[in-house]
Amino acid sequence: MVDVPAQIAAVTRTVRAEEVDGAPVRVQTIAQTYPTGIEDLWEATTTAERIARWFLPVSGDLSVGGRYQLQGNAGGEVISCTTPSGGVAAYAITWEFGGGVSWVNVRLAAEGAEETRFELEHIARVADFPDGMWETFGPGATGVGWDGGLLGLSLHVGAVEGVLAPDEAAAWATTDEGRAFYRGAADRWGAAHVAAGADPVAAQAAADATYGFYAGQVSGA
Secondary structure, three states: OOOHHHHHOOEEEEEEEEEEEOOEEEEEEEEEOOOOOHHHHHHHHEEEEEEEOOOOOOOOOOOOOOOEOOOOOOEEEEEEEEEEEOEEEEEEEEEEEEOOEEEEEEEEEEEOOEEEEEEEEEEHHHHHHHHHHHHHHHOOHHHHHHHHHHHHHHHHOOOOOOOHHEEEEHHOOOHHHHHHHHHHHHHHHHHHHHOOOOOOHHHHHHHHHHHHHHOOOOOOO
């Protein structure tokens, strides 16, 4: 059993539009505070052995300038890395998947000796989104996937009760508990979309489509 309501409520989600080098981009941010010190959370999110235990197996060179590959998912380059010092830490990577390139920035901030805030920012050029993807799924297409990652990290460090191995996630998505998680995450991304100025009816339709995809009710995005 996984405490789905607690996990959904523990995460904050935002969406905003910006420009990078003159190109319009969409920025999605997801964050959660975890009950562990910054050194432990840094190790959990930057070492291959720990990452595989809550997210996906990762291979390659995880040092600055190196290239990584997540099994069956994205790969990319490690752009920068600032190890924990003064209660903060950060790293930045490219996120290369399906022929497209986007950027992920991760920031950690200690909130006391045994609590650390994890914030992930995913930046993608508007021009790089597949035709119709944003209109159909909104921010949930990417955001709900990151919700799943934060759930895995939560279970790994004991932020919520429950057990769910990464290789069990696909089957879990079709259970009542899994569907409740994806419904809640999709709806929260819909709310973030509205807060960013989207039409509420369109945002809800996108949240419904996102939930259908992640719960296995449609064939693909």
